[in-house]
Amino acid sequence: MAVEVVYRSTRDPEQLFMDKAEADRHDKMLELAETLRDVLQKAVPSLSEQQGEELGIFMAKNRAVFAKAFKNQAEALNELEMPG
Template sequence: MAVEIVYRSSRDPEQLFMDKAEADRHDKMLELAEALGEVLLKAVPSLSEQQAEEASLFMARRRDIFAKAFKNNADALAALDEEASQKS
């Protein structure tokens, strides 16, 4: 019988990881998404909680692209267009 070590996300218990660092990154992404969701709901009261959650997860998963865009590199957002066109 083999023993396997797995890591569980504290914020997403259904999600299992083989690497602790990967589980930590996932938790931090979810923390960022939660904070973004709260800000979006306050800034745009007409958003539903579901819409705020979807938008905040989208942004948190792509934080590197948004970080570049917020540092006066709006062209970085083109990567999001490419991603969307690949899904279509």
Template sequence: MLELAELLAEVLKKAVPSLSEQQVEDAGIYMAKNRDVFAKAFKSQPDALSELLADTAAE
């Protein structure tokens, strides 16, 4: 998971240079931890992201 998080962070930093290093790192880790949900969303199931929104609302 760490390798995926690092690669995601690198891609995010390149795409959005205004993000801080901490934001990039946090986003990369979050996406890597939830890679199954993001994979479903990218495979024409965008409603899968609702699962992450529900988890956030519960916190």
């Protein structure tokens, strides 16, 4: 038996990582997702909490593609792999 270090984001304590960089990436993703959720819920008040959550996570996970789409090429969004 031994003791080992694991890492987690305080935003999602259930998810443990062996690698600190991966935990950092997860934390950043969740941070962006939360900000998006808040902004989109203010802009479109009819969104449910669940919808805001899903939108934020989806976009934050696909951050690079959305960055491209907003920068100059909407077509970048065609690269997205869709759930289901």
